[in-house]
Amino acid sequence: ADCAFLCGETETLQHLFFQCPFSAMVWREVLLMCNIVRPLLLWADEVLWMSTHARGSAFHHTVRRLAFAATVYHLWIERNRRCFKNVFLPYQEIIRLVKQDVSGKL
Numbered sequence: 001a002d003c004a005f006l007c008g009e010t011e012t013l014q015h016l017f018f019q020c021p022f023s024a025m026v027w028r029e030v031l032l033m034c035n036i037v038r039p040l041l042l043w044a045d046e047v048l049w050m051s052t053h054a055r056g057s058a059f060h061h062t063v064r065r066l067a068f069a070a071t072v073y074h075l076w077i078e079r080n081r082r083c084f085k086n087v088f089l090p091y092q093e094i095i096r097l098v099k100q101d102v103s104g105k106l
Contacts, residue, residue: 004082016079017043023075025091030071030098034064063102070101 003011005022018027018040027040041049046068054064074097081087 004079014043017072017075018046022091026075026094026098027071029091029095030067033099034060034067036064063106066102066105067098070098074098074101 001011003009003015003020005016005020007021009015009020016023018024019042024040027046031038031040040046050064050068054061054068074094078089078094081089
């Protein structure tokens with residue numbers, strides 16, 4: 001199965017989150033909005049990093065948890081939209097939706 005984000009790679013969990021150029025662009029921007037500047041990690045390492053650095057009730061930890069969940073959710077929704085409806089949103093729109101969800105939850 002080819003990547004739904006049209007990068008030419010095979011779709012795997014690892015690729016979809018966040019090795020694909022499309023999802024990497026989205027995740028990099030979301031991290032920047034959370035004031036996190038670091039290289040992107042493999043899926044398991046991203047989950048581990050987030051679970052370690054978003055623990056607790058501090059405001060920035062809450063923002064990180066919400067941002068991570070919203071990013072994964074919207075990338076998955078976009079993948080399905082492309083696969084099943086043949087509708088393609090630009091990465092900027094995915095970022096906007098993530099931001100909207102995070103701010104709505106806060």
